Amino acid sequence: MPPKTVFSEEKNPRGIPKAPFIEDVADYLGGPDAEVEGPLKNFQDALAKYRYMDANLAQRRQSLEEKIPDIKKTLDMVEYLHERREGKLDDGDGQDGDDAAEPMKTTFELNDTLFAEAELEETDTVFLPMSCSPTKFLLL
Numbered sequence: 507m508p509p510k511t512v513f514s515e516e517k518n519p520r521g522i523p524k525a526p527f528i529e530d531v532a533d534y535l536g537g538p539d540a541e542v543e544g545p546l547k548n549f550q551d552a553l554a555k556y557r558y559m560d561a562n563l564a565q566r567r568q569s570l571e572e573k574i575p576d577i578k579k580t581l582d583m584v585e586y587l588h589e590r591r592e593g594k595l596d597d598g599d600g601q602d603g604d605d606a607a608e609p610m611k612t613t614f615e616l617n618d619t620l621f622a623e624a625e626l627e628e629t630d631t632v633f634l635p636m637s638c639s640p641t642k643f644l645l646l
Contacts, residue, residue: 513525513526611625612626
């Protein structure tokens with residue numbers, strides 16, 4: 507009798523095959539006197555694959571969680587630029603939004619230990635790093 511496959515054809519949205527539920531082990535193996543080495547090896551191989559997928563997903567999750575502070579800083583800056591452009595900011599001098607025409611001086615992070623200064627002029631476009639290349643967004 508050919509060995510039964512451990513993985514089913516059914517997959518979740520991430521492409522991970524569904525593990526089967528075996529109600530009757532003896533029936534699955536082919537009777538009480540059937541050889542168990544083949545199916546046991548198949549299940550051990552499947553378990554190793556599931557552990558690999560689990561470790562891969564855990565690593566990906568950790569990588570994404572490490573990006574959250576940078577994403578929050580970026581979102582805060584985009585919101586600040588939007589409010590500045592709309593003239594909704596109060597810089598403490600009692601005059602709302604009158605500095606929107608002046609270039610804004612800022613310091614931004616190039617990497618963990620290197621910063622650069624820049625002057626930001628009035629614009630309606632923001633470029634954000636999305637994967638390998640920057641993506642253009644409009645400030646509406």
